[in-house]
Amino acid sequence: MIGVVARKEFTEIVRDGRFRWLAAACVLLIGVAAVSGLQVTLDQLRDRNAATASERDNFVEQGAKNPHAAAHFGQYAFRPVLLPAALDPGVIPYMGSMIWLEAHRMNLPEFRPAEDSADFGRTAQLSVAWILQFIAPLFVIVVTFAAVAGERERGTLALAMSQGLSPGGMLLGKAVAAVGVLLAMLVPLILLSILVVALAAPAAEEHGAAGRLAWMGVGYLLYLVSFAGLSLLVSTLARNRRNAFFALTAIWLLVTVAIPRIAGDLAAAAYPTPTPTEFWAGIRRGDGNRSELGDNPQLRVAEIRARLTSELLDEYQVDSVDQLPFNFTALFLQRLEEEDAPIFDYNFDQLWDTYERQRHLQQLTSVLSPAIAVRQLSMAMAGADPYAQRHFSVAAEQHRRAFVSQLNTIQAVEGAGKRFYVAAGETWRDIRAFDYEPPATSDVLSRHLGDLALLLVWALAPFSLALLAAQRARPVR
Amino acid sequence: MLQAIDLSKMYGAVSALEPLNLTVEPGQVCCLLGANGAGKTTTIHLFLDFIPRSGGQALVDGIDVAEEPVRTKALLAYVPEVVNLYGSLTGRENLEYFAEIAGTRVRPDRADELAAKVGLQDGALDMRVSNYSKGMRQKVGIAIALAKQARALIMDEPLSGLDPKAANEFSHLLREVAGEGVAALMATHDVFRAKEVGSHIGIMKHGRLVDYFATDDKAHADIEQIYLEHMRD
Numbered sequence: 001m002i003g004v005v006a007r008k009e010f011t012e013i014v015r016d017g018r019f020r021w022l023a024a025a026c027v028l029l030i031g032v033a034a035v036s037g038l039q040v041t042l043d044q045l046r047d048r049n050a051a052t053a054s055e056r057d058n059f060v061e062q063g064a065k066n067p068h069a070a071a072h073f074g075q076y077a078f079r080p081v082l083l084p085a086a087l088d089p090g091v092i093p094y095m096g097s098m099i100w101l102e103a104h105r106m107n108l109p110e111f112r113p114a115e116d117s118a119d120f121g122r123t124a125q126l127s128v129a130w131i132l133q134f135i136a137p138l139f140v141i142v143v144t145f146a147a148v149a150g151e152r153e154r155g156t157l158a159l160a161m162s163q164g165l166s167p168g169g170m171l172l173g174k175a176v177a178a179v180g181v182l183l184a185m186l187v188p189l190i191l192l193s194i195l196v197v198a199l200a201a202p203a204a205e206e207h208g209a210a211g212r213l214a215w216m217g218v219g220y221l222l223y224l225v226s227f228a229g230l231s232l233l234v235s236t237l238a239r240n241r242r243n244a245f246f247a248l249t250a251i252w253l254l255v256t257v258a259i260p261r262i263a264g265d266l267a268a269a270a271y272p273t274p275t276p277t278e279f280w281a282g283i284r285r286g287d288g289n290r291s292e293l294g295d296n297p298q299l300r301v302a303e304i305r306a307r308l309t310s311e312l313l314d315e316y317q318v319d320s321v322d323q324l325p326f327n328f329t330a331l332f333l334q335r336l337e338e339e340d341a342p343i344f345d346y347n348f349d350q351l352w353d354t355y356e357r358q359r360h361l362q363q364l365t366s367v368l369s370p371a372i373a374v375r376q377l378s379m380a381m382a383g384a385d386p387y388a389q390r391h392f393s394v395a396a397e398q399h400r401r402a403f404v405s406q407l408n409t410i411q412a413v414e415g416a417g418k419r420f421y422v423a424a425g426e427t428w429r430d431i432r433a434f435d436y437e438p439p440a441t442s443d444v445l446s447r448h449l450g451d452l453a454l455l456l457v458w459a460l461a462p463f464s465l466a467l468l469a470a471q472r473a474r475p476v477r
Numbered sequence: 478m479l480q481a482i483d484l485s486k487m488y489g490a491v492s493a494l495e496p497l498n499l500t501v502e503p504g505q506v507c508c509l510l511g512a513n514g515a516g517k518t519t520t521i522h523l524f525l526d527f528i529p530r531s532g533g534q535a536l537v538d539g540i541d542v543a544e545e546p547v548r549t550k551a552l553l554a555y556v557p558e559v560v561n562l563y564g565s566l567t568g569r570e571n572l573e574y575f576a577e578i579a580g581t582r583v584r585p586d587r588a589d590e591l592a593a594k595v596g597l598q599d600g601a602l603d604m605r606v607s608n609y610s611k612g613m614r615q616k617v618g619i620a621i622a623l624a625k626q627a628r629a630l631i632m633d634e635p636l637s638g639l640d641p642k643a644a645n646e647f648s649h650l651l652r653e654v655a656g657e658g659v660a661a662l663m664a665t666h667d668v669f670r671a672k673e674v675g676s677h678i679g680i681m682k683h684g685r686l687v688d689y690f691a692t693d694d695k696a697h698a699d700i701e702q703i704y705l706e707h708m709r710d
Contacts, residue, residue: 004577012566156563159618160578
């Protein structure tokens with residue numbers, strides 16, 4: 001019976017001219033957003049690859065100089081561009097795309113794409129994720145709001161129930177048809193995205209894109225199914241189609257706009273992020289400094305130097321640092337790096353942990369809105385969430401510390417006994433290039449199992465409630 | 478086959494149907510006559526379990542409709558006053574759909590046969606229902622009921638919208654199915670049609686069955702007289 005109802009429902013939906021126009025408009029909108037997003041992403045990918053190669057050349061060919069000067073010459077670490085970001089750019093436009101790596105200092109990512117666009121350009125941003133999160137639920141509502149209320153109003157429900165159609169069977173049939181319509185629209189979109197990514201991306205840039213896209217698809221399918229369930233529930237309870245439509249429009253506004261906005265504001269108020277000024281002030285103050293050294297930067301540096309000098313003179317039983325079997329300055333610079341590392345780690349961890357707490361609070365509010373859960377999952381799978389930024393930032397910092405340490409070691413060994421040591425130009429070729437691999441899809445997924453579970457609950461709960469309501473549904477009131 | 482035992486319906490303090498006792502045996506056609514609001518449609522809706530009863534029982538083949546709604550509906554076919562179908566489907570698709578949810582498959586030749594039986598013109602069955610007249614929809618509704626081959630037929634003003642020729646054909650059809658042992662309960666305003674097809678007539682007024690008799694015992698003029706007298710009171 002469910003199959004019979006589903007087939008009839010599907011035929012009715014597909015034959016409805018309004019549905020065809022609406023579906024065509026949605027597909028067109030998604031197509032335009034996907035092509036435009038892919039174009040932007042491929043441009044970013046090309047620019048990033050070109051900049052990475054050029055940056056490496058600049059570093060390697062900086063010529064003969066002191067290794068510490070080479071550390072100050074620095075290098076940029078460029079954030080990789082994941083192809084699923086073509087569908088969901090997430091927070092990428094608002095977070096930096098590269099980090100300047102240099103001696104003594106851990107930097108925040110800089111060069112935000114949003115800074116390069118005019119304000120009117122910002123408002124015109126249209127992504128597939130945005131369409132799926134805001135417009136597609138409305139499409140689902142338009143297709144399903146009359147499912148039960150309309151049948152009751154038209155009188156077809158009475159005839160169908162007189163034929164022995166059970167309310168549960170009718171509702172499940174309608175649910176299957178609604179999901180069928182969504183699958184018919186979403187599956188080709190997902191497969192096409194995977195195909196385009198496979199064709200467009202060089203193997204090295206794949207970064208598990210197919211798997212990430214597939215999980216995004218699962219998330220969006222559950223999200224839209226939850227709206228189909230809500231729509232069937234309201235349609236079962238509503239007196240007529242008009243009431244069902246207005247109630248669902250209000251729910252749509254609440255779930256996709258109001259609750260996510262309130263949740264975001266709540267999270268920001270509960271766990272405020274520091275302004276850039278406050279953030280760097282914390283580092284300058286030495287917040288998180290684990291040594292008993294004071295907070296005054298100049299005194300701190302002088303104290304570190306005095307302590308190291310004393311330690312080494314004792315250990316090597318010499319009277320002057322010039323008599324040490326290695327270059328003292330290099331060791332001092334390395335010690336400074338090691339003393340500063342906990343301060344950077346502390347302040348940066350605080351910042352990233354604040355983002356994480358905000359995410360957790362928002363995840364809790366997903367109980368009230370599946371839009372929050374799907375947004376978090378989608379951004380994460382697109383590699384466009386704060387966690388992806390943190391992962392990149394941490395990897396870049398590890399690389400900074402490794403290459404600065406490598407340069408200090410070269411100076412310590414090769415510059416032993418020399419007051420001014422200049423390394424040969426070829427030296428820099430041995431310094432490892434920044435080679436970053438974004439987190440594996442399975443890692444991202446494990447972090448967002450809660451979002452997936454919430455989406456699953458959202459997909460099933462309204463259907464279950466609608467099923468309960470349908471058991472008591474009467475064809476006439 | 479159809480039995481009401483003290484069946485009643487209240488809407489708050491207002492009584493839509495006073496305790497009703499009625500039996501329609503296989504082969505009988507019981508026509509309920511009465512003005513608007515007399516309780517005819519309420520009786521039909523209670524037999525179909527479309528509305529919850531306030532008291533008593535409605536039984537189909539001895540089974541309580543409120544306790545086993547799906548099982549009793551398998552024994553019933555229903556023709557409403559206004560047959561509403563799915564406009565984007567053809568008449569044939571509607572017929573197939575409603576038959577299928579009743580657990581019956583209607584082959585194309587059987588659908589054509591049913592269409593001819595209810596007087597639907599050639600080719601109409603393959604037109605979208607949105608292009609149908611009220612009478613055409615009514616005919617498809619009757620075809621749906623016939624396709625089910627149910628043991629009881631419940632009809633609420635089934636002749637509404639039918640032209641005189643189609644109404645006459647329907648009367649013949651109804652007598653034919655009753656002759657095959659089907660029990661029929663029909664609500665109507667039409668005294669002439671009630672006398673023509675009914676084996677029994679019940680007159681309802683203000684939610685009460687005020688008279689009930691076999692049509693064989695009465696002439697048409699007598700039935701009309703009885704009905705008008707009840708309406709005058």
